[in-house]
Amino acid sequence: MSHITLSAKAVTRHVDCRSLVPNLLSDKSMAEIAAMRLAADLTVADVFEVSVEADEAHTITFLNTTSAHQYIGFAMTAGQIIVAGDAGDYLGAQLQNGVLICKGNAGARAGDRMRRGMLLIEGNVGEYCASDMMAGTLGVLGNTGAYLGYGMKRGTLLLAQAPAAQATWIDCGLHKLPFLNILYKSFKRLDSRFTQINSQRVQRLVGDMGGLGKAEMLVIQP
Amino acid sequence: MVINGVDIDDTFAEAFNMRGTRILITAQNLRWAYNAANAMTGFATSVIGCGVEAGIERELTEDETPDGRPGLSVLMFAMGSKVLMQQLETRMGQCILTCPTAAAFAGIESEDMISLGKHLRFFGDGHQVSKQIPDANGKRKRYWRIPVMDGEFLTEETTGMVRAIGGGNFLVLGASQAQVLTACEAAIDAMRQHPNVIMPFPGGVVRSGSKVGSKYPKMFASTNDAFCPTLKGVVKSELDPRVESVMEIVVNGLSFEDIAVSMKAGIEAACGLGKDNGILRISAGNYGGKLGQHHFKLRPILSGEVK
Numbered sequence: 263m264s265h266i267t268l269s270a271k272a273v274t275r276h277v278d279c280r281s282l283v284p285n286l287l288s289d290k291s292m293a294e295i296a297a298m299r300l301a302a303d304l305t306v307a308d309v310f311e312v313s314v315e316a317d318e319a320h321t322i323t324f325l326n327t328t329s330a331h332q333y334i335g336f337a338m339t340a341g342q343i344i345v346a347g348d349a350g351d352y353l354g355a356q357l358q359n360g361v362l363i364c365k366g367n368a369g370a371r372a373g374d375r376m377r378r379g380m381l382l383i384e385g386n387v388g389e390y391c392a393s394d395m396m397a398g399t400l401g402v403l404g405n406t407g408a409y410l411g412y413g414m415k416r417g418t419l420l421l422a423q424a425p426a427a428q429a430t431w432i433d434c435g436l437h438k439l440p441f442l443n444i445l446y447k448s449f450k451r452l453d454s455r456f457t458q459i460n461s462q463r464v465q466r467l468v469g470d471m472g473g474l475g476k477a478e479m480l481v482i483q484p
Numbered sequence: 485m486v487i488n489g490v491d492i493d494d495t496f497a498e499a500f501n502m503r504g505t506r507i508l509i510t511a512q513n514l515r516w517a518y519n520a521a522n523a524m525t526g527f528a529t530s531v532i533g534c535g536v537e538a539g540i541e542r543e544l545t546e547d548e549t550p551d552g553r554p555g556l557s558v559l560m561f562a563m564g565s566k567v568l569m570q571q572l573e574t575r576m577g578q579c580i581l582t583c584p585t586a587a588a589f590a591g592i593e594s595e596d597m598i599s600l601g602k603h604l605r606f607f608g609d610g611h612q613v614s615k616q617i618p619d620a621n622g623k624r625k626r627y628w629r630i631p632v633m634d635g636e637f638l639t640e641e642t643t644g645m646v647r648a649i650g651g652g653n654f655l656v657l658g659a660s661q662a663q664v665l666t667a668c669e670a671a672i673d674a675m676r677q678h679p680n681v682i683m684p685f686p687g688g689v690v691r692s693g694s695k696v697g698s699k700y701p702k703m704f705a706s707t708n709d710a711f712c713p714t715l716k717g718v719v720k721s722e723l724d725p726r727v728e729s730v731m732e733i734v735v736n737g738l739s740f741e742d743i744a745v746s747m748k749a750g751i752e753a754a755c756g757l758g759k760d761n762g763i764l765r766i767s768a769g770n771y772g773g774k775l776g777q778h779h780f781k782l783r784p785i786l787s788g789e790v791k
Contacts, residue, residue, distance in 0.1 A: 361618075378616065399615070418615070440510075440587055441615060441629050441638050443552045448618045478613070 264288060265317035266295065268310040269325040276350065277309050280333035284320045284341030284360065324349075329369050335362040335381070344453065351388070354381040357398060363454045370407070373400040376417065380448075384455045392419050395477065399445065401456055414470045414477035420445075421481045422459070431469035436483060438462045485783045487752065489759025490766060494783055497653045497747070497768040498776035502537075502561045503568045504648030504738055505598065506591030508544060509580060510555035520586035521556040523579035528560070528571075529685045532705065536562045536571040537650060537736055539682030550589045550619075551638065557591050559682045561650050561736045568645060569598045576639070577604055581630070587638040590625075592738075594644030601628045601639030614641075650736040652743035652780050655693070655711065655767040656754050661729040663762030665689070667754040668731050674753035680742040681735050693732045693769055708769070726764055740778055744785050751786060 266287055270277075278300055287295055292314045296307040306312060320341030324334060332350035335343045339358040348366035355374040364372075367385035373392045379399075386404035394413040401420040410425045442462045449456045464480040485492040509524070511517040521540050528538035538560040549555040560575075562568035580588045581604060588600055605612040608630040616624045626641040656671070658664035672688035675681065683689075698706035709715050710722040711730045723730070733750055737743040757763045768782055784790045 359624075380618075397614075399617075416613075418613075437635060439629070439636055440551045440553065441617075441627060441636065444550055444617050444627065444638075445615070447550070447552070447620070451618075451620065451622070476613075 265315045265319055266322045267313045267315075267325065268306070268322060269313075270327045270331060270347070271309050271311065273309055273328075273330050275330065277304070277331050278333050279324075279331050280336035282306070282322060282324075283335060283338035284322055284343065285339045287322065288320060288341070327366075329367075332369070334364075335360075338362065338379070342452075348385070353383070354400075357381055361452065363452060363456075365454075367404065373398075376400060382449075382452070382454055382456050392417070392477075395419075403455060411470055411477060411479060413473050415474040416476045417478075419477070419479040421479055424465075424481050425467075425479065428469070430472040431467045431479065432471060434466040434468055436463060436465050439464060439466075439480070442480075485786065487755040487766075487786065488757075488763075490755040490763050492751075492782050492786060493765060493767040495768050496770055496773070496782065497651070497780040498770035498773060499649050499651035499653075499743065499778040499780060500563070500776050501778075502531075502563055502648045502650040502736065503565045503645055504559060504561045504736070505568060505572060505643050505645050506541070507558045507560065507572075507600065507643055508549060508555055508589040508591040509558060510544075510549045510551055510553040510587045510589070511583070512553065512585035514543065514554045514556075516583065516585050517554055517556045520580050520583035521558050523583065524575045525558055525560075525684075526579075528575075529690070531561075531563050531567075531650070535567055536560050536575075537682070537684035538575075539684045539688075539736075541679065541682055542676070550640070551587055553587070559680075559736070559738075561648055561682075561684075563650075565596070565598070565645060572643075573599055573603060576600060577607070580639070581607065581632070581637055584634050589640045590643035592644040592646060594646050596645040597642040598645045600641060600643045601630075602641045604628070604639060605630055605641075646738060648736065648738050649740060649743055649778055651776060652735040652737065652747055652778075653732055653769050654747060654751055654754075654782065655730055655732050655765075655769060656763065657711075657723065657727045657730050657765040657767060659726055659728055659762035659764060663757070664729040664731050666761070667757045667763045668733060670756060671733055671750035671754040675733070675735065675746040675750040678742070678746040678749060680739065681737040681746045683733055683735050685732075685734055688733060690732045690734055691730075693730070696771060696775075711767075722767070724764075732769060740780075743778075744780060744790050747780060747782075748785050748788075751782070 327347040337356040345364040351369035353368040353372040357376040359379040370388035389407035397417040403422040463483040467479040525538040541557040544555040605628040613629040630637040693708040694705040709719045
């Protein structure tokens with residue numbers, strides 16, 4: 263187990279971060295991580311300062327990232343990723359398990375085809391957030407873009423801000439849901455602004471009726 | 485051995501291996517948690533006729549429950565895993581699912597996990613929602629949210645099944661029915677201060693202790709005539725002329741130590757009323773020691789030799 267910190271260097275191109283997940287890096291040394299290829303002409307050392315500390319946690323922290331850093335947390339299966347900055351497109355796409363926290367804004371397709379685990383975004387997200395999402399929990403404290411939950415099958419979108427109305431999402435009204443207390447308790451062990459949420463009263467929307475229609479958006483009420 | 489003028493028989497309670505589980509029941513307030521738990525543990529006094537033996541273990545504060553609401557912990561025991569699973573599912577469906585605001589959670593961890601809401605989820609008719617949420621230790625647990633008319637019924641998918649012991653007991657013998665009942669009430673109050681045990685009979689006390697067999701061929705148990713005060717002189721009685729009433733407290737627990745500790749507390753509380761208040765003897769029920777795997781010897785337990 264280790265705590266890996268990847269401090270982003272200034273870049274002028276997109277950086278594909280899909281191989282930088284805890285399950286792929288956990289048994290690698292600092293030198294091995296630095297030498298990993300992110301593209302044919304790009305190594306980790308070209309775009310990140312790498313540090314590794316022995317730790318009981320199974321965590322990667324990204325520092326200074328921007329919208330150029332794409333596919334962070336792609337298909338991760340375990341552990342935790344903290345993005346202490348912005349993230350590009352496909353943040354947490356195909357997430358299989360674990361916890362991914364983004365303290366800044368995220369690009370398009372956050373949580374695309376996510377299957378399990380928890381993706382918590384403290385800032386805003388771009389369009390097609392949770393597209394084709396299959397299950398799991400995706401929280402957004404900021405604003406959401408167009409086509410939210412497009413093709414979403416199952417899972418929960420926890421929203422602090424009301425989304426734009428969409429024809430394929432049905433408003434099921436306001437409710438107090440006891441399970442939210444359990445979810446909020448699970449946030450307490452995380453370093454995230456999500457720990458401040460405590461309202462069990464939510465507006466529930468169900469969709470995407472253009473597909474399976476078993477997903478839900480829960481819009482937290484004050 | 486004599487405690488406060490009360491004779492302690494040199495005998496033992498004979499107890500059996502059982503399977504047990506614990507369920508945490510929460511609700512909007514304790515009133516409704518009790519409504520759910522009382523229904524779930526109703527008609528669960530003896531495996532002979534009820535399938536399981538169950539009872540409320542204790543109240544839980546909001547800090548102790550998974551969903552932060554007031555609650556109760558319930559222990560349930562059966563002679564085998566199959567009947568325990570059947571009874572748990574039936575009682576979950578009829579007593580917890582039906583009770584307004586009630587939710588149910590696993591109360592014990594084990595390698596053997598049995599269904600709590602795993603099959604009950606189908607009541608949702610396709611609208612049920614599964615949520616996997618990590619607990620305080622980061623271990624993911626699966627919950628089911630089932631739409632019901634008062635909102636959502638929330639239940640954890642499974643709970644643990646563990647090896648347990650049932651049939652610890654002691655008898656309180658006294659000069660009158662009222663005095664024995666008062667002593668038993670004191671004993672139950674003391675025993676309920678201890679975790680991991682339940683006393684499954686009404687109010688924790690049973691007045692119809694039984695012996696194995698009967699003069700009627702179809703009956704496999706019948707009244708414990710040796711301890712029936714109205715049969716003194718008619719049968720080979722265990723009672724001396726002063727005894728006018730006998731009551732039994734049966735205790736099931738998760739371990740031998742749990743039962744022994746609670747029995748000690750209960751007997752000491754019963755003896756606290758003393759000979760002056762009509763409590764004359766403490767004895768225990770057994771079958772000669774050949775049937776039960778566990779023997780709770782009264783005198784070593786009370787002297788502290790067995791903990």
